[in-house]
Amino acid sequence: MEYKLRSAGNRNLAVAILVLLVISILALMLCWRLYSDNRDLFRQLANNRQIIVVPYGADSAFSFTGERGDARYLRLMALAWANLRLNINSANAEASHEMLLAAACDGAEAVMQPVLAEESSRVKGNSGGSVFYPKDFQVWPEKGIVDIAGQLELSYGMHSGGLVDKRYRIRTDLRNNRLCWSAFLEVPNV
DSSP: OHHHHHHHHHHHHHHHHHHHHHHHHHHHHHHHHHHHHHHHHHHHHHTOOOEEEOOTTOSSOEEEOSSSOOHHHHHHHHHHHHHHHHSEETTTHHHHHHHHHHTBOTTHHHHHHHHHHHHHHHHHHTTEEEEEEEEEEEEETTTTEEEEEEEEEEEETTEEEEEEEEEEEEEEEEETTEEEEEEEEEEOOO
């Protein structure tokens, strides 16, 4: 009887040691997994160089790690630049176009300045204005291109023209650590 109790006790002790050994191995594997995940997360955090910006008219800041920004940021910047060019009247045309030219890349303002001057003089001479209603956006963040499709309404004095479908393409670049537009083109509707 004592022999059976002793062998049963040894067997229970062996099973308990085996269970504790399995639990210890699983705990070590879990600790290693947590350590490696934590090391990877810390490496990403230490090497994370985000740019935080607040674009025109936005309520919250955006952060991005690329050269030009993510699609949301480029969309808001392109919308702000389109607003400065297309939503004008005789009172604010020059100021809006000056702000738009201030955001231009080096060399782009020389190309765009005659176009904007002609638009400003046409709007001022006729007591006119224009309003752009954006409808659709296409953004290619890796190329820095934003396409904005919408309807443009022109008004001269008391007369208002109908809505005209327009599509604009804005190309962005990063120069001297600032985001600027290098092209602001009207694209024919297909």
